[in-house]
Amino acid sequence: MQENSYALSALPVGKRAIIHSLHGGRAFCSRVANLGFTAGALLTVVQNYGHGPMLVSLRGSLVALGRTEANQVQVCADE
């Protein structure tokens, strides 16, 4: 399972993925988990230029994430 997961920041626009795990300290994980970034949640990349912040759509809301933050969210392909 771990081998198939990759950082959210690597996901291209329009791609759907499932959240695998969160990294980067408790404060960060708790904040994003409350926003709906929990293991198993489905998300879609709305904007990602490969640099700067990115936009994802998750649980019906649109969330902006800095690149560092997007690197701390591991996702795997939506089966």
Add this chain to the structure above:
Amino acid sequence: MNNRLTVRAQPALRLVTPACHDDGASQPIPAGQLTIALAGQPNVGKSTVFNMLTGLNQHVGNWPGKTVEQKTGTFQRPDGAAVGLVDLPGTYSLTANSEEERIARDYLLRERPDAVIAVVNAALLERSLYLVAELLTLDLPLVVGLNMGDVAEQHGIHVEPHVLAAALGLPVIPIVATRNQGVRELIDAATSLAADPARWTPVRPSIRPEHAPVLAEICTLIAGHLPPIYPEDWAALKLLEGDGEITALAKTNLPEATWDRVHALLLQHEDAYLNIAGGRYEWIGRMMRAAVIHPKAGAISITERVDRVVTHPLGGLAILLGILGLAFSLTYAVATPVANWLSTTVLGVLDNLAGRALAGAPAWLFGLVSDGLIHGVGTVFTFLPILVIFFAVLGVLEDVGYLARGAYVMDRFMHLMGLHGKSFLPLFLGFGCNVPAVLGARIIEERRARFLTILLAPLVPCTARLAILAFLAPAFFGSRAALVSFGLIAANLLVLAVAGIVVNRLAFRGEHTAFIMELPLYHIPNRRTVGLYVWNNTREFVRKAGSLILIASMVVWALSTLPGRGIDGSFLAAFGRRLEPAGQLMGLGDWRVIVALLTSFFAKENTIATLGILFGAGAATGTLAAQVAAALTPAARLALLLFQLLFIPCLATTATIKQETGSWRWMLASLGLLLALSYGAGVLVYQVGRLL
């Protein structure tokens, strides 16, 4: 136990009128009157519901001892009974992640309102029910206001309120807050639930089976040890979630052996918090499956289409600059004529009245009223319209949902200063007034980024300083005034950026700040929301800055008149002359200009008021600005304008910096930084300009 509770409890919120916001208009909620708390996540329309219910019957203050805004108000029921309303801070959850979250739950735990209204957004139902899941564990009578059903329908989402009500075991009232639909029914549902809470039996989310035994064990261990305001199953859940505040509470209240046991359990289940959040979303998923008909996959909403352009790294930036430019030109195009009209008409009438009323009074009294008081009023008038229009534009941009996009687009640039997109919002507010900019830095979670934003906020040229620029530039530079003004503002913002980069590198060693922000759905701005935003902000300004300007105006007049040997022999002149050598380096060797700049510390607009008093006294021809221009060389004029843009923040901003950082050192650092920057820039511009 009761004694401890009394000691611990904060003063009752409803009786407190915070000193810094007290305006005498607050309406304490009398004993026996129903109190209803409004809870909701950001972007669900909670404030609109509050505004619809209370209108102008609201009081904006601070939570006791906190820097978070508190809104309370009353709603008059048709039967004449009044219902007290408390607007809780908008929070995503009730875990102690932020000050707002702590305030919201402390209020619910300690004050126990008669009922809670949870406003949820039908278009973002899954996420907005997360707070409902948390509220349910607090065991308070709860009513759900299902808002923005119309927006949801536009996105192809259909929510069945009665099915949701049955699934949640709570009253669910569909409302469209912006059109005032269903709001009355919502408060009726809340008051009748408060009268008979047993009528509904909510379906509470339960923890995932793998953590159920440990939760039960912690619950048994802490039983009877915590102050009774904390429901035990709630406290046990928060311990398992790793909540810092409840953990500290348990540590001090539990017998040592019991705490050791609880602590060991918590360490074993360190990751439980992710499972608890996941479990809540699973519970929400069940509600959603029952009550929501989902949109067709692949449907592209208006928000997405607009966002492709508006959040584009380049296109978005162009749009942001365009909107800012438009906002400023609108502000000045509309505000300047209004300000001029107010100054000439109203001031003329006031001057006449004063002349007639004080006909027999001594000359000094007439001077105090006419040159001191009425001059001060005139200064308030010069930029009151600017402020009103600026706040209206800002209110519309925020209500539409654009400001969050602006922050997103600016994120790349803010990173250069070690800040992120969110810092753009308070800094942008600074163009109106630096006080809300410093206050607005509260939205930034990390202390380091918040302090840096506060430090930079006074470098944003506020309307007052821009008004001075607009007042003096035409006389100083003729047809090139617009170009010079633009260049000066650009130079000012460049100084801000460079100061941000340098301070971040030196003082913070380039630490990183997490950027996570929700972008709300676009919607049509609500007149009432924007109107109340403008009203509250403007009233606040008039109360705070207005009085300071009037006092400073009279003090300056008195100092320029005493000890009665004419203005050249006044105390003010003597003081200004001492600083002439320092001013000389910037080409500002005229004590009148120096004094005018110094009085800007009381309120930026004072610069003009003081120049008016000091230059107006000499019976010269031409406008005030032209008289000042005649006293200075072109290089000195440029130095003066740049110096006043960068000079130390006004008294109100300085006091706010002290309040928000809680530190004299930060306040002094801020003053020192700005003094050095402004003087350095002034000297540089003059010395270089003289050579050209």
